[in-house]
Amino acid sequence: MIEQPIDSLVAKAHRDGEYQPLIDLIPYARIIGVECQRYGEEMIFRLPRNPDNIGNPTLPALHGGVIASFMELTAVFQLMLQQHTPTPPKIIDFSVDYMRAGLDKDTFAICEIARQGRRVSNCSVIAWQDKKRQPIASARAHFLIDQR
Amino acid sequence: MNLTDMELQGRCQRFLDAQPHMRKLGLNVVGACPYQVTIELPVQETLFSGQANTYMHGGVLTTMVDHASSAATLCALEDYELCPTLDLRIDHMSRPAQDMPLYVEAECYRVTRKVLFTRATVYQLTTEQPIAYAISTFMRPDPGTTDPAFKAMIEGRSQTNHGAQHD
Numbered sequence: 001m002i003e004q005p006i007d008s009l010v011a012k013a014h015r016d017g018e019y020q021p022l023i024d025l026i027p028y029a030r031i032i033g034v035e036c037q038r039y040g041e042e043m044i045f046r047l048p049r050n051p052d053n054i055g056n057p058t059l060p061a062l063h064g065g066v067i068a069s070f071m072e073l074t075a076v077f078q079l080m081l082q083q084h085t086p087t088p089p090k091i092i093d094f095s096v097d098y099m100r101a102g103l104d105k106d107t108f109a110i111c112e113i114a115r116q117g118r119r120v121s122n123c124s125v126i127a128w129q130d131k132k133r134q135p136i137a138s139a140r141a142h143f144l145i146d147q148r
Numbered sequence: 149m150n151l152t153d154m155e156l157q158g159r160c161q162r163f164l165d166a167q168p169h170m171r172k173l174g175l176n177v178v179g180a181c182p183y184q185v186t187i188e189l190p191v192q193e194t195l196f197s198g199q200a201n202t203y204m205h206g207g208v209l210t211t212m213v214d215h216a217s218s219a220a221t222l223c224a225l226e227d228y229e230l231c232p233t234l235d236l237r238i239d240h241m242s243r244p245a246q247d248m249p250l251y252v253e254a255e256c257y258r259v260t261r262k263v264l265f266t267r268a269t270v271y272q273l274t275t276e277q278p279i280a281y282a283i284s285t286f287m288r289p290d291p292g293t294t295d296p297a298f299k300a301m302i303e304g305r306s307q308t309n310h311g312a313q314h315d
Contacts, residue, residue, distance in 0.1 A: 027195045028207040031172070054168045055215075056230070058295040063169040064218070064233045065211030073207050094210065095237040 005086045013081070019043075022080065025088075029073045032066055036077060043081060045074040047107040054104060062102035067127060071096060071109055071139040075123040078111035079143055089121065089143035096139040105129055107136070114140075121145055149182040150226065155304075156180040159228065160219045162302050170215060173208070183224045183257065187216040189250040196246055209250065209270060209280060213238055216252035217266040217284040224256035224264060228302040230294040231264055231286035238282040248272045250279065262288050 006025075013022045019036040023029050032053055035046045047053070047070045055063025072094050079089045107129055115122040125139045126132070151159075157180035164170045164177055164187075179186040189212055214236055221231050244250055253275055254268035263285055270280040 025197060026207065027197050028211075031194065032207070052168050052172045055170075057166055057168070058230070058298045063167060063211065063214070064236075065214030066169055068214055068236060069207035069210045072210055090243075091240050093237065093239045095235065097235045098233050101232070 006080055006088055007084045007086050010080055010084060019077075019081070023073075023077060026073065026076070028069065029077075032070060034070060034073055034077075042110070043078060045070070045077065045109045045111075047109070049105050051104075056101075059101060060104045062104065062107065064098060064102075067098070067102045067107065067137050068094070068096045068139065070107065071111075071125040071127050071137060072141060074109040074125050074127075075111045075139075075141050075143070078113065078123065079121055079145070082113065083116075083121075083145065085146050087146045089145055092120070092142040092144055094139065094141040096137055098137050100134065100136045102127075102136045103129060108132070116145075119145060149224075151182070153179075153181045156182065156185070156223045158304055159222050159302055160185050162304060163219055163222055164215070166298070166301065167215075169211070173211065175212065175215065177219070178251070180219075180223055183220065184253065184255045185216060185219045185223050186251055186253045187212060187219065189252075191247060191249055209240075209244070210236075210238060212250065212252050213254075213268050213270060213280070213282045214284070216254035217256075217268050217282065218286070220254035220256040220266045220268070221264050221286050222302070224259050228294065228299045229289055230298070231288055234263075234285045234287050236282060236284040238280050240280045241278050244270075244272055244279045264288060 013019050053066045054060050109127040111125045121143045123141050126135045127137045128135045160177040160180050176188045178188045252270050256266045258265040266284045268282040269275045269278050
């Protein structure tokens with residue numbers, strides 16, 4: 001198992017503006033198809049429409065677990081990209097409120113680091129489809145940060 | 149609850165088989181009884197990370213727990229109702245080993261007229277050594293609003309019966 005320090009991969013991603021290699025480090029992110037775009041200071045994560053991500057075939061709607069995982073991964077990547085730590089952040093807890101059905105279309109998410117302590121980060125994430133002001137879900141999470 | 153464990157397991161299996169994402173992940177229903185279900189995520193190379201061993205289950209565990217909690221609601225209701233998730237909270241106790249299957253044991257411990265409450269334990273060896281705990285709530289739909297064909301399929305009453313043999 002080759003473990004390349006995450007901070008060097010993050011530095012390369014920022015330099016090249018190419019975030020996919022970093023996202024692909026987490027196999028499940030690749031399976032559901034997470035993508036990331038940087039707009040100045042802001043990172044917006046995208047989960048493109050994918051028939052494999054359907055949970056409710058009658059609507060059809062995205063699997064609730066996929067939405068939650070996408071939001072959790074959004075927080076993980078946001079922390080990795082913002083913090084320059086040598087290892088990925090370690091999740092402590094995660095809590096999601098579902099507000100609307102996630103339909104079979106592109107989903108977006110943004111993560112705000114509400115508080116960055118010395119050892120713990122508190123993040124909040126919202127996910128939306130058509131309008132950011134009408135989120136399909138909101139989540140919060142704590143992560144342990146490995147500071148050097 | 150008038151359904152046998154086998155009938156409940158059949159329902160949970162058909163519920164799982166009806167969801168493209170669950171088929172993609174290769175989850176299995178390994179046991180069911182009234183109010184309770186156990187789901188397995190077998191060891192899969194596609195989920196291994198050669199780079200960051202530390203986070204291979206990132207996200208997968210959340211999807212599994214969400215699904216198992218939802219399946220537990222099937223074991224608590226006589227007739228199938230499509231119950232949307234209101235919220236889900238997961239506490240991560242320890243990191244799973246990537247070369248062992250993961251299990252989620254989920255229980256729907258309280259049924260009210262409008263809301264269902266579930267709890268779940270994620271483990272690899274025994275539930276005494278948990279990887280994670282989760283609690284979740286589900287909203288019961290208004291009577292008659294669950295798609296009748298989907299309901300019949302989950303209950304194992306239709307021609308397009310996927311998987312487990314009952315009736």
